[in-house]
Amino acid sequence: MIGVTHIPVLCEEVIQNLVSAEYSLFVDATVGGGGHAHHILERYKDIRLIGLDVDEEALSIAQEVLRGYGERVKLVRGNFKDLKEILNGMGVFSFDGILFDLGLSMYQLMGGRGFSFNDDCLPDMRMDDRADLTAYDVINTYRYDVLRKIISEYGEEERAHKIARAIVEARKKRPIATSRELAGIIFRAKKKRGKIHPATKTFQAIRIEVNRETKSLRTGVSDAIDMLQGRGRIGVISFHSLEDRTIKEIFKTSTVVNTVTKKPIRPQRNEIRNNPSSRSAKLRVAEKR
Ligand SMILES: C[S@@+](CC[C@H](N)C(=O)[O-])C[C@H]1O[C@@H](n2cnc3c(N)ncnc32)[C@H](O)[C@@H]1O
Known part of the structure; x- marks a missing residue:
């Protein structure tokens, strides 16, 4: 790049x-x-x-x-x-x-592969592009309780329940198509703001899941x-x-x-x-x- x-x-x-x-x-x-x-x-x-x-x-x-x-x-x-x-x-x-x-x-972060909150592209997040699972699959197909567990365990995110609920609600209308859209959903769900971007922990969790x-x-x-x-x-x-x-x-x-x-x-x-x-x-x- x-x-x-x-x-x-x-x-x-x-x-x-x-x-x-x-x-x-x-x-x-x-x-x-x-x-x-x-x-x-x-x-x-x-x-x-x-x-x-x-x-x-x-x-x-x-x-x-x-x-x-x-x-x-x-x-x-x-x-x-x-x-x-x-x-x-x-x-x-x-x-x-x-x-x-x-x-x-x-x-990777700046490469338009969905790792960044500002990426207006498919949430991919695979380090290995030969792998099957993408972040798009995780956020658009995983059940609420599985999403919540991943966000809580891998992201150590206290508001995992709220974020998982917001993701599941958002995708009922249409699939979540970009990382920016995902970051926006998390931003709105997670009312409390800290020093780091509100979506940091959830993005980390999804990336950990995608790349096992x-x-x-x-x-x-x-x-x-x-x-x-x-x-x-x-x-x-x-x-x-x-x-x-x-x-x-x-x-x-x-x-x-x-x-x-x-x-x-x-x-x-x-x-x-x-x-x-x-x-x-x-x-x-x-x-x-
Ligand atoms: C922080 S970067 C390494 C930067 C490197 N030390 C340098 O100075 O340029 C981490 C790298 O680890 C690779 N990586 C992550 N998980 C991996 C895995 N399970 N097996 C092999 N490479 C992996 C990523 O693709 C990424 O290129």
Whole structure:
């Protein structure tokens, strides 16, 4: 996308806490626009990197950004829930470090794919355009109680009942055809206004449902821990409390990794000023025993 750039969040913190000069293979499980990958490859000239992303557009951007690194980089389209299978298929059975940078890239958010409240297009929200389920299906076909549960659980939205009711009422007249329309319905249903846009939590919930994010995260992170070499490190950058709690719990209950970051690493004030979308980022790191 011309004119759009995704700034990698907590980039220096990732390099300091997750990468070492002794590493030979690093996996970027969410390579996105190649931001973190570029900095890692630039800093450590002997590291090879495998970059994974489920989004075809993201991969073509990463391809451009990482072109100069030649054979040191391999990019693969795939879901990190299939990490083991994908890497095994490439003859890779272990690696030294891995990063999961969750959430959306600017290319996705600004790409007219229904992720944004202002998008006057079909509410799609798929990261993988080969998947069947879209946000349009969720909001126009899911039963009230299912919608309410999703909005409440995945969005941690207190007014899930009101929002689910408003969606179901609105679609009785005609299907909800755009993300902007959906944001308007939520805006009107949710009378209380806070610091964030009233539709933020509901959009997050629908996106999690569409992309089956909860299940993918658990599987991907657990398999990554299995495949890590001894003393290798795994880092996860999350953007909402549901994800962060999941990671904290996986690290804590694992018998093969030690949590390195007792408290998550947050962006400094400077970073938030330069890149406001980094404000909710939290990086947790664990090391294989
Ligand atoms: C925040 S962006 C990553 C940005 C990247 N670190 C950079 O610096 O350019 C998150 C990326 O993760 C990808 N993604 C999300 N869920 C995924 C999954 N289950 N498997 C693979 N990629 C996924 C998205 O498509 C998106 O490109």
